[in-house]
Amino acid sequence: MSAIYVSVVVVATAGLVYELVAAAAASYLLGDSITQFSTVIGAYLFAMGVGSFLSRYVRRGVAARFVEVEIAVGLVGGWTTTVLFVAFAQTPHFRVVLYGLVGVVGVLVGLEIPLLLRLLRGRLAFSELVAQVLSLDYAGALLASLLFPLLLVPRLGLIRTSLLVGLANVAVGLWSTWIFRRELATAGYLRGLAVAALVCLGGGALAAERITTWSEERLYADEIILARTSAYQRIVLTRWTDDLRLFLNGHLQFSSRDEYRYHEALVHPAVAAHAAPRRVLVLGGGDGLAVREIVKYPAVQSVTLVDLDPEMTRLFSHNPVLIAVNGGALRDPRVRVVNADAFVWLGQTREAFDVVIVDFPDPHNFSLGKLYSRSFYRLLRARLAPGGLVSVQATSPMFARRSFWCIVETLRSAGLAARPYHVYVPSFGEWGFVLAGLEPPAAPRAYPDGLRFLTTEATPALFVFPPDMAAVPVEVNRLDNQILVQYYGAEWQRIFPSL
Amino acid sequence: MLAAGGCRASVASSLEGEIVGAGHRLGHLLREPGRLPPPSGAERVAVAIVGGGVAGLSAAWQLARAGVRDLVVLELEDTPGGNARSSVSAVTGYPWGAHYLPLPGQAAHGVRTLLREVGVIEGVDRAGRPVYDERHLCHAPQERLFLLGRWHEGLFPAPGAGAEDRAQLERFRQEMDGYRRWRDGAGRRAFAVPRAAGAPGAFAELDRVSMADFLTARGYTSPRLRWWVEYGCRDDFGSDLAHTSAWAGVHYHAARDADPEYGDVVLTWPEGNGWLTRRLAEPVADRVRLGQLVVNVEPVAGGVAVDAYDARAERTRRIVAREVVLACPVFVAARLYRPWRERPPAFAAAFRYAPWLVANLHLDRAPTGAGGAPLAWDNVLYDSPALGYVVATHQSLRSHPGPTVLTYYRSYPGPDPAATRRALLDASWATLRDGVLRDLARPHPELAREVRRLDVMRYGHAMVRPEVGFVCGAARAAAAAALSGPVHLAHGDLSGFSLFEEAFEWGTRTAARICARLPRLT
């Protein structure tokens, strides 16, 4: 009898762990843990009820069905987390997969106890049976809720935890083929099935490490060659043959195949339009790619790069793969790296600059939205030397048209003469920039040798906007309205509803 | 396997904090002046200002602008500012009381002048309207409400509201608009800020009913609408619907116009209105004396004696001034000013005060928890006795959020402020801490474990209560007219409700009166 009691505890513990694992994985991937936990737990408990109800339709061969249920729970429950991680990277229908799996596991777990009770009916008085089994069931739940946060997740991680618990379920199934051997006609077949399941889950547990990176790789499509979590962001670098891609917090920053288009367009119209670009400031752009373009000008005497994240500028100054991309620009003797918050730094510095290159991440949130505000541009303007010019990356005039024109209007409201332009960058699509200055910026005189994209002849065409990207009426982005973040959220949401 | 539980938040055992503010401990000495050392010395000044809150500092600021430099401000706390004081830590400045100023309307030209001088107003546009330095405007998003387990934008409890709730809200807004647009023959509003700019006596009959009865009589039954109106009363007056005069309740909604350019945005700073009081104090920084409990003010030969007990030196010093400003609450003035001590004025008992609690919580990062609208400056809780919290780092220009300070506010409305006051002042730090954390655990289950430091300030007499019959009544008018020099009374209390603009108005107006009385000094 005691062997059966041990099985009950294992089954109960495993049942609760599946629920916790699914809820934790959903919170990890989707955020908003309260919603994820309560909806997953609710769906799971309901599915268990369905399972208990369905148990009445099991008429014959209860022992065999119980063993099959154990194997099925072990397999489905065990692989749940892995499937969730992969599904998140692969399909837009993540929630369908999530609740589908929760439902299946819940139904199977709901079948377990009723079937077990029926198997044990003859062996004990009914009142004692119910008391024993249910109390062990609850004890198992307690065990699970303690093991899960204290031991399983910290030691094994989510993927291994669920595979391991799946193994335990299958083991109970296997063991049951002996315990209930008198009731089983097909013990051999069931044992074979169980052993196959054990191998499948065991292999998964051993390969869990690989699965985690693989699922992140799916998220990024290519092989990850470097992944760091700095104090400020998650930095991920991927490579596919000769294409190197940088992602910050999951957002693509550049692809080495076509970034020259982006960075030539960001830097040269401003620097080449200035009569004497001696002091250049770069805000953001810790990858050093804009700096790489700037140091091509012999007239440039100093480049100040202000980027928040020391990890970024360190990587792009020392890592050989990355130095190959930016040509070691950050180690040029004219370059000074300052790790500071751009807005705060700009408010404190007394220096003046001839050209300022502004290369911030898109205004995804209110914190970034401040870096596109009228206040920010006014501070920037105050740091311009006479004749000073500014170049601003301004998201896509195609996909985020109001956002783009809002940046243009905001620069103008800060007292700058702004001239918007756009280029095509294959990995981004149609991309927008704004050239601005205390005086209306002149046309670029001459570009340095060796550019792969820009020519002085083709430049005027960049300043022409076809009707589908032409100016639209927009409000000025101020700190107190943060209208740009609203435009941006609405526009990209339309294109990528899953964001 | 039927159980599915959550875990209870536990307080980190290392959580530090204390009760701050000396006010009520020292203030109690006023009750037994006999136990203090007798006054010595006889320093002479032209003007002595008792109290370094907004009213006292505004008076000093205005006097300094008029060229009167021979003045002292005597303040009992260790920081100036009164109910608008603040602290600063390694993380940020943060408020202990008042935390915002609505954009001043045309009538508040004194406040506009101040804002212009300190650079908050940068100039005027073509229509002559002020242009603000947007760094001082509350950054978006300004406010959100925690309701039904989620955060929602704005303060009106719209989620789950029915057609009737919305219809009543709309009708209420229209009715308030009517009061807002009302003008007398001289073009004055009925409800103005500062109050003194309004038409005297307009709608005084509203002061005879409570806001609760006002709403009921007009068929405003929607619980959501009433919550929203009461929230305004608790926030601005520290009183509930039943204990707020309808005149004050309407004033809250009808005294200001939304700015055509900026809308309903407010001015705010990490340290709240402490930023403004620091600007006010700047021109007289060397004239403000802290830790000085004024215990007696009495006319003597050659001027007015002001006796101040210095708790650190354990000495009482006498200053003889030509003019004295009592810029302290009316209930304090009634104990300081000797003629009033000896024959208590009839108006004193009509000034009743709401207690408040303010807690500042230091965190390594902004709180997480319930989803919905993102963290705003003002984060209000629907089902809570408290008002919610403001975020001190909200106005920071940093693009990466780091450690922060949350300022949690709770007013104690209700029928018996004296009893609540006693309970509040008797409560220990641990009791108050647990109350704050319990309340905040609903939107932020993790918060209790993440708080680094939790300090609390208890105000026994935070705000004068605009009770029925008080706001337009005889007692308030009598207090405002009681003194005309050489001793003057100047405190926000005299308006009948507590606002920065009112305290500023009383302070600057008194300064102007003193300048007129002391022509040789200016």
Ligand SMILES: Cc1cc2nc3c(=O)[nH]c(=O)nc-3n(C[C@H](O)[C@H](O)[C@H](O)COP(=O)(O)OP(=O)(O)OC[C@H]3O[C@@H](n4cnc5c(N)ncnc54)[C@H](O)[C@@H]3O)c2cc1C
């Ligand atoms: C928690 C809280 C939040 C608030 N929020 C806002 C807000 O957001 N916006 C707004 O406009 N208003 C707000 N108010 C109201 C606002 O703070 C007041 O209207 C204003 O600060 C009052 O200024 P005052 O100078 O009239 O009075 P007080 O601030 O009361 O100043 C009186 C001063 O006198 C000192 N004093 C008292 N007795 C003595 C003595 N015997 N000797 C020496 N000194 C003495 C006191 O320490 C104090 O500094 C708030 C008030 C509180 C309590």
